Amino acid sequence: MYRTTRTMAALVLTALLGACGGTQAGSGGTPPSTPGTPQPGHATPYTMTGTVKNAAGQPIAGAEVWADNTLYYNMNALGTTDAQGRYTIALPRDQIGTWRAGGRVKTKYAGQWYDLSLVPDSGVAFATDAGAVRHFTLRISGERPDGGEYGxxxxxxxxxxxxxxxxxxxxxxxxxxxxxxxxxxxxxxxxxxxxxxxxxxxxxxxxxxxxxxxxxxxxxxxxxxxxxxxxxxxxxxxxxxxxxxxxxxxxxxxxxxx
CATH class of the missing domain: 2.60.40 (Immunoglobulin-like)
Known part of the structure; x- marks a missing residue:
């Protein structure tokens, strides 16, 4: 899905995500093979892909990740990790600007819900036609790049x-x-x-x-x-x-x- 001030391209997004093969958490399956399916570790044009893991390297299913357009306010391409912590997001080919990766995971623990930020391995913006591989880590302690701590x-x-x-x-x-x-x-x-x-x-x-x-x-x-x-x-x-x-x-x- 995509959000564009939560209005722009709502219909296009559904189709795009269907094409990207983003798998829901717990499915345990591999995203369908489509033309341009990214290879592990290699960026593919018009695609952001990667994994989400905890600090011990264990995969996290059901995490929400996104590519945030740096030109348009609140325009995001969204994806969800599968049981192996993998995700694939298709980027719209008709939008200008670059993208930055972001993510979060919602989890219930000790009887209450938490909404925790994910840390991408690179904060560098990337062009749509270049694509990117962005791996995320869930950190629950340590210093934040912008100050403060995750703990x-x-x-x-x-x-x-x-x-x-x-x-x-x-x-x-x-x-x-x-x-x-x-x-x-x-x-x-x-x-x-x-x-x-x-x-x-x-x-x-x-x-x-x-x-x-x-x-x-x-x-x-x-x-x-x-x-x-x-x-x-x-x-x-x-x-x-x-x-x-x-x-x-x-x-x-x-x-x-x-």
């Missing part, structure tokens, strides 16, 4: 029930509670605050514990309370919520243990 943020709030303490001296331990959002196995993380938050946590569900490590003194246990909890306990489980202001974040309250 989630944890905001701890001060709970003074157990006495005063320096939040910068709190050591948080995050233990993955099952696979992360991309299906990969997570690692146990030990983190301190960076400014007012724990930054760039790979997106997943975690059991969190904490201890207070004062400068020159013995470590002390801490208790935690999640956003939907009404009492402190030695641990709490967090998932990340999406906010227009904060991005993917989780929060909790922390206090010295009695």
């Amino acid at each position: 989630g943020k944890l905001y701890p709030y001060f709970g003074g029930a157990g006495g005063d303490f320096d939040m910068d001296r709190v050591e948080f331990t995050l233990t993955p509670d099952g696979p992360l959002i991309d299906g990969s196995a997570g690692q146990v993380l030990k983190r301190h605050l960076d400014d007012t938050m724990v930054r760039d946590i790979p997106i997943g569900e975690y059991v969190v514990t904490a201890r207070y490590v004062p400068d020159g003194g013995p470590a002390r246990p801490m208790v935690l309370m999640g956003r939907d909890e009404s009492a402190y306990s030695p641990s709490t489980t967090i998932t990340f919520h999406d906010s227009p202001s904060y991005g993917l974040f989780a929060d909790l309250t922390v206090s010295l243990a009695p």
